[in-house]
Amino acid sequence: MTLVIPLFRAREVTSMAEESEDTCAANKAGGVTKMQKTSDMEEREVGPWIEVKVLFFARARELTGLTDISLLMPPQSTARDCMSKLLNNFPKLEEIYNSMVLALNEEYVPESTVLRNRDELAIIPPISGG
């Protein structure tokens, strides 16, 4: 399936951050584009927003066409808020929503967990092949 949501380059995030909360920096699946380095991120003003990196695995990767995406979220956002934003951008993720685990910074968490700046949220559906 072709992607319907616009893909922004990582660089564009800074300038668009204040304009829209839907702004996202995305890396194409298998692509080489990488997130900005930490040093770049420290330099820029994220303001009240926090940046959360979302990692997609297995079927989530297929459904979004991405391996990861960077989301700008209001402070005090929870993993659930992050999920609803993702479902908004990628309605197809609904398919695995009830059968995946969420891992925050490599630890399983409930959806109510409050996120902090530069957190890494992984969406892990089960694989069954072999």
Add this chain to the structure above:
Amino acid sequence: MDSGIVNGGASSDDILREIERLEAEKKEIENRILLLQAQLNNKTAPDACRKEDDTDRFPRPLVNSLRNGEVSGEGLSADMIYRYSRHLLLPDFGVEGQLKLLKSSILVVGAGGLGSPVALYLASCGVGCLGIVDDDMVELNNLHRQIIHAEAYVGKLKVKSAAAACRAINSSIKLVEHREALKAVNALDIVSKLLKLKRYDVVVDATDNLPSRYMINDCCVLLGKPLISGAALGLEGQLTVHHHNGGPCYRCLFPTPPPTAACQRCSDSGVLGVVPGVIGCLQALEAIKVATAVGEPLSGRMLLFDALSSRIRIVRHLVKMRGRSSHCVVCGENAAFTQQNFQNFDYECFTQSPMSDRSSPKLKLVPESARISSKEYKELVDKHEPHVLLDVRPAHHFKISAIPGSVNIPLSILEDKLPTIDLALREAGQVSGKHASLYVVCRRGNDSQRAVQYLNGNGFPLAKDLIGGLESWAQDVDRTFPIY
């Protein structure tokens, strides 16, 4: 060379074919010899527990000289000490680890991509008793990843092939062939009632489908067996040790199975051969660790392998309850799941997917009037009836093989491509001056029906589905058509 001289006028093609046939025969005979030799070895070599008396067969000065006499070589025969010497030399493993391994029984469920390295490693490293369950046959398209099977075993039982390969590597271990599919009705028996007194200590899930994963998990929870669960698809793999020392089980992690569309098989989505190989090797490693109580098994954690980026991540469960879910229906605090419940549980219904590829149902989405058999379609082609054959498989499938003249518009973008179909039909009609008809084909005949359903309702009321897809085309019309 003048082929006329050889064999009274046979063409070089004939000779080549004859050579090929004889080579195949030769290979078959060689394999049979190997098998018999392995059987002979099995008969002459005493089994693992009786081997201690057998020290004079290959006398070696190494006996009892390991680890400064701290742990003696008691229980290990001289040839075992020699065979497993590199294990014995490991301070963290040593004689103790090897003895535990020799006394353990491990069941490997599935002799496929994951099960191949698991069984090979467990056999070669000296697991006392290795059980293999599988009811599938070896197919040529298995060999790129199921490295335990050789060409000579294509069309034969996987469990036989796997056991023969293991025997060829290590004739001193006990191998048990379970020539059946593991199901809720037989799983408790197979796992718990191996040889009169002995039971399997560890179970390795090397299956390829979701219902089996839930079933094996529940069986292990009920019988209190640790479960080494691995999975691989495409370029990704997952690995976890379930239900070990009070740790979480598969259901704690995934209480709700994903919908059918989300659980794909290697036969649909593809898999890079080495990926299940990597996960299978790690499964063998975890099985050895659990069986010998060496190291820290991957319990309460999940290993994610991403071949594309060469990355391995390990995700931890919450520390509370060692990651077990108190609400888990099989291992939770108030779980009331009995062996009776287990045997009556319909895992295929629960996961909405079949345990075996062979039983995948053929859909019937469109009326008979909107369908055509591959033979009928062939007749239309021979009569030069103006038509367009629309192939709705993904583009990378179309590249593998396609019926000549067919047009590829993947189902996923069909909606946007209706004008293209319209144009193709008009062009096909113009040549003959007649109205061109529209036929739709896919790999197995399911997606083509979905496409016809959509087309019928969106301006193409006469579009027809080619029943059974390319598989039936290959079977009933063109035997040389490549299937995959």
